[in-house]
Amino acid sequence: MSNDTNVDGPPEDATEVAPEAEQPQEEQPQEHPGERSLEDDPEDDRSENVDERGESADDDDPADDDPSTDESPDDDIETVEDLGSEVDVDPGVEIDDEHAADDLLGGLKIDSTDDIEVPDRLVDQVIGQDEARDIIIKAAKQRRHVMMIGSPGTGKSMLAKAMSQLLPQEDLQDVLVYHNPDDGNAPKVRTVPAGKGEQIIDAHKEEARKRNQMRSILMWIIIAIIIGYTIISPASILLGIIAAGIIWLIFRYTSRGTDAMVPNMIVDNGDQRQAPFEDATGAHAGALLGDVRHDPFQSGGMETPSHDRVEPGSIHKSNKGVLFVDEINTLDIRTQQKLMTAIQEGEFSITGQSERSSGAMVQTEPVPCDFVMIAAGNLDAMENMHPALRNRVKGYGYEVYMDDTIEDTPEMRRKYARFIAQEVERDGRLPHFERDAVEELILEAKRRAGRKNHLTLHFRSLGGLVRVAGDIARAEDREHTTRDDVLQAKQRSRSIEQQLADDYIERRKDYELQVTKDGVEGRVNGLAVMGEDSGIMLPVMAEIAPAQGGGQVIATGKLQEMAEESVQNVSAIIKKFSDVDLSEKDIHIQFVQAGQQGVDGDSASITVATAVISALEDIPVDQSVAMTGSLSVRGDVLPVGGVTHKIEAAAKAGCDKVIIPAANEQDVMIEDEYDEMVEIIPCSNISEVLEVALKGEPKKDSLVDRLKSITGSALDSSAVGSTSGSNPSPQ
Ligand SMILES: Nc1ncnc2c1ncn2[C@@H]1O[C@H](COP(=O)(O)OP(=O)(O)OP(=O)(O)O)[C@@H](O)[C@H]1O
Structure with a gap:
């Protein structure tokens, strides 16, 4: 690209027309976050870029240039606090401050969501x-990557x-690609202010139209003369027709040349009301970096000029705007390298991406x-991101980890x-949502x-839930979406994982594998989460056999590593509280009907421990109990994720009791219907777990009996030491 972004006409010798529309444009400094080589010190570069951009005095503070320095005294950047009033619900909606804390809608006095004003800006x-x-x-203000x-x-x-809405619109440009008469495979590139591109194209087209019109008139005059001559002299009629044909072809051919001089506008920001936003997620190289189309007629006057075959990539279309790339690691390494070059240079030539295409010979x-x-x-x-690309983003921008939850406050x-x-x-x-439909959705957000x-x-x-509930109301032509619609939507919008989990429970019923109140040695109902929001009950079985060679943990399926880890945790307790020598035993663990998915080692460790202890001591486990929790080497039951979904799965499977870590008690948000079906028993240590899960009294001085001396949990500071200090020696 020429450094000169002035357009006092199309590039010299690119075309012979100079439409009036093309007015000189002030040279635009390149404003890209990275302008130097990768080796350069990012700190230097950052401040230099700001200088180059000639930003106002309040930006001269070096602290402003350092993304790690969040605040600077004269920082005029809007923060969330600055935006406070804008981001809250419009003050027009009355708020009952007195009852806000107890109200599911935070004191919002509305009949339906109709009453709520939605802010215009996406960021709000x-x-x-x-x-x-x-x-x-x-980052929008400083033009940093994120x-x-x-x-x-x-x-x-x-x-x-939202960021693209915050970027200045005045900087936007149109990009035109021109035919290069010196080298047809190296089209010229010019940038003009947004909106001007269309004027240039129109001017070129008008010019071409006028030329073609003149040519046509000339052509028809010549043809008319020839026809007139042949009428006068019929003997040469054939000659006349041939001559007319040749002239028609010559004019047609030359008019194609005139059309070819019209530039190709590859980036048109004329209608943009905000800086461009390009989503390049999953884009292949051509879509991301630009491409030049193949031309099947590469010569002979039928060919399409190369500049007309140039296609911009997302990196070009997002010039002066935002390029969003989700799952950036899915781009292949070469593409990531090229993306890095583009970030570094702030400009990138377009060439054909396929080596077999004639487009590969063209480079703009x-x-x-x-x-x-x-x-x-x-x-x-x-x-999996290219380390240099990550450095580039890091060196010239910010990194942020998104929150999964937020504190529940009236606001x-x-x-x-x-x-x-x-x-x-x-x-x-x-249709808008009625007040109690909104309440149900907020409850769901809490759950x-x-x-x-x-x-x-x-x-x-x-x-998704909002849309399904709204669709139910819409299908019935109702004015508002009700709480019942939300409840129905929850049933209808079950995830694949939920459907699988429900299907699994149904099948177990077919095979009469329902939960019983019997006691079975070495078999425990474990609980796992599938996907984001589905619980599933997966039994774990343990069998202890004399070791053949050194004692080992043998697990069926893909969960060997997890089984070993869980057994290692429980073996520390077994060693401490009994005289059983595990090195003389083989411990076989089976995760019945479990795939890799959904079972994470940590949350199944009290299940494995209970199964092993039950098998070791020949004490049956109550099959109407299910459990989840992570076991520490000292016998504490530590918190795990997804307790609500796990409890619901146990209830659906027909269990009477569910053991959960005491620390998770506060996270339980189960629906009322399940609340009545199962008793939730929070446990802090393995002794409490065994007390609930095992059927029958342990023999005096057996492992289970000795484990009773564990009280409290290491998580509870008042109980620290209680799991060790007071423990009797296994001897
Ligand atoms: N923090 C939020 N505030 C308001 N609405 C949100 C928020 N996050 C997501 N949404 C809503 O959810 C939709 C999907 O979110 P978005 O596409 O931004 O998620 P994402 O994090 O980019 O997910 P993915 O990585 O799967 O693309 C948005 O269009 C918006 O309607």
């Missing part, structure tokens, strides 16, 4: 994620879109791609009510958080 619609919002606002890591559906792409002048990149993904995305509940209004408005067809006094920030799935 974002709920929770205060740190990420703060960073997006700052890496957002976190669970799906928590607002990463929403924040990226560099095309501007001065975007702000928002890279997103989960933790894996970060691990937050009001925002959740606003979230429903936002989703209804976004969809455009859903899904799986954490006491918190609300889930997994908004995509919550939004």
